[in-house]
Amino acid sequence: GAGVSQSPRYKVAKRGQDVALRCDPISGHVSLFWYQQALGQGPEFLTYFQNEAQLDKSGLPSDRFFAERPEGSVSTLKIQRTQQEDSAVYLCASSLVVGSNTGELFFGEGSRLTVL
């Protein structure tokens, strides 16, 4: 595809349900990032992959959050036992280069999660 693709675009979950959010980065992009954006806030870092290796997961808010990128391409962010405070837009971004400091981050449209 031409850009970073995320699915689903919208997800409504009942509190306590598990959800899985998918990110399909631009082909060949080494780096993949997940960010969480609450209403009225800027994107907050969750986790970073370099190919299939998860190099930084310091931003994951709790052990209910889990991310993987098993083949170094598609990534899934899983949230177990969702809580209302998990309601946010989850953004995925990819970059051709290692890290994010010099290369441009290409963002997906985001997955908007609403937990009732």
Add this chain to the structure above:
Amino acid sequence: AQRVTQPEKLLSVFKGAPVELKCNYSYSGSPELFWYVQYSRQRLQLLLRHISRESIKGFTADLNKGETSFHLKKPFAQEEDSAMYYCALGRNSGNTPLVFGKGTRLSVIA
């Protein structure tokens, strides 16, 4: 710790007026600064980065290490500049994620 502050949540200016979106950062090392923009119903995208020292869509930003600022400026605002603007900070070494500010919504009034 790295931190980015955008003091204005909303900035309204008339078309043709100058624009300055403020960004201050906190980082003890050598920073990499970026401005990202999100137009209505579009995805977040890079506007410019300080290392390039370029002008994009008439916008410029100068890194002032003494004042730890990276303000975004444009001499004459256009209606199509209306958008959310996010300042972002990275480090120039290591695989570190970008830290974003909370954003400023620019509204250009005709």
